[in-house]
Amino acid sequence: MYWYLWTGMLINRVGGFVALVLSLYLTSAQHLSLSVAGLVVGGYGIGGIGGVLLGGVLADRWGRRPTLLLAHFGAVVFLAGLAITDDLPVIAALAALLGLMHSMPGPAFVAAIVDVTPVDDRSRAFNLQFWAFNLGMAVASLAAGLLAEVSFPLLFAVDAAATLVTALLILWKVHETRPRRATTVRASGGLHTALTDPSFMLFVGLSLLLSIVTLQSSTILPLAITGDGLRPTVYGSVVAYAGLLIVLGQLFVPRLIGRWRKGTSLAVANVFLGLGFASVALADDVAGYVVAATIWTVGSMIAAPPNAAVIAELSPEALRARYQSVFYLVFPAASFIAPAAGGASLEHLGNWHWVLCGVLGLTAAAGHLLIQPARERRVAKQLEAERFAVPVAG
Known part of the structure; x- marks a missing residue:
């Protein structure tokens, strides 16, 4: 299937x-x-x-x-x-x-x-x-x-x-x-259940930080590249290179992070993302932007599997799709925040904007490490509860 x-x-x-x-x-x-x-x-x-x-x-x-x-x-x-x-x-x-x-x-x-x-x-x-x-x-x-x-x-x-x-x-x-099972969550749950779930919303908040940083590549990066006197085709080449790197390397990521705890994987991913975008502050030619793209793309590749798996873990069985829909709101929110705040930041801070992106990445990394123990305890309790869920007909 x-x-x-x-x-x-x-x-x-x-x-x-x-x-x-x-x-x-x-x-x-x-x-x-x-x-x-x-x-x-x-x-x-x-x-x-x-x-x-x-x-x-x-x-x-x-x-x-x-x-x-x-x-x-x-x-x-x-x-x-x-x-x-x-x-x-x-x-x-x-x-x-x-x-x-x-x-x-x-x-x-x-x-x-x-x-x-x-x-x-x-x-x-x-x-x-x-x-x-x-x-x-x-x-x-x-x-x-x-x-x-x-x-x-x-x-x-x-x-x-x-x-x-x-x-x-x-x-x-x-x-x-x-799943054809009823749980106590199913009887009373809805979108509000996800929106008032502290463990879930903390994770969504950290994911929003990750998305805001990641979307710099499609919103603010073109301005930095052209601001350095490079042609727009350089931006297209950098983006194409990042996509090719994902296609060639993504299948090897599970073997790399297979034994890591999910929160640890996400912390490492956010460190790479933060450092990658921070290094844009030092880039002023094609080679510099390629190096920066390599670093942040590695972070994106590491983040994808555990990020989705954690959302799945935190979602009660009967509310999986609702939890996913709340999580998916991260992307339109980031699509607004990234260019709106990023444009003003680049205009007033110059290259310090990219350093700020690095700080956001490191902040998200620390957040994932801090919430990891409580989240894992919550997931263990939820799995135990679902083992004893009452089956329903049809």
Whole structure:
């Protein structure tokens, strides 16, 4: 079952390039102003926030499979609509709905992986998921550029076709994985359970720090590179190099960190991330940026498997998807904070901005070490409680 889920995610990610060129489509093909295009793309993002929360609730209530099918078939419909309409209000509405559908599968996919993967294999499973995500993103980025030069309707059609293939694969091969057991949490739990869970929210807060630092590479780093008098193509090359490093090296990460405690792994990852971005302060040529990218990419690679595994551990069995949806809110929050605060920081602090990023990374590392003992005790108690959960019919 896991490999069908993994294959579906890879196919969907390879074809999922509309979001990458949506702003380009709106300005070049629909001839919208930058401000109007920004509002439409912002609507896609708002839809994504709603999709994350809705996807978590539906995956726990309806099941993982129905949620995944609704999201993927819905995305096919809205992609087809974008391919054939030139009406601005319709485009804006379809973009928001597409954002909703694109974000819904995330919590359901991860919850399903947790459902079907033994505890001892989860770090490896999430490591493969992260690898597939980056491989698919690399292919999608290349394909998006090529297709955008040929035809935007063709781009929408190819994305819709890849989404449809994923939906049909889920329909054919993926069965419902939601556990059929009732717990005390199930009777009274919901999104508020996750939002008021101290152990979980502490971890989410540290993950937000990690995301804010990581997103410097896609928001503020281009400004630093061009500020050093380097061409924009240098930024593209650095990002491509980081992606290639993940594709080539990610599969070896489980062997490296297999015997480490998860909190220790995350602390080491955040140290690498912090040092990598701090070293940008010393970079003023291509070699310097490549060295910095190497350091922070190693941190990203180490962080991916234990980060996902810890979220799975902290999520009560009956609320797995809801917990995932709350965790997924980290990404839109970081997507706002990273450029907003980062731009002001770079403007007023100059290269000290990158030193501050290093401090944030080291702070997150210390936080993971501090909360690790209490979190492990909480996880042990939860596992013991779930062993004695009462089965229910159907």
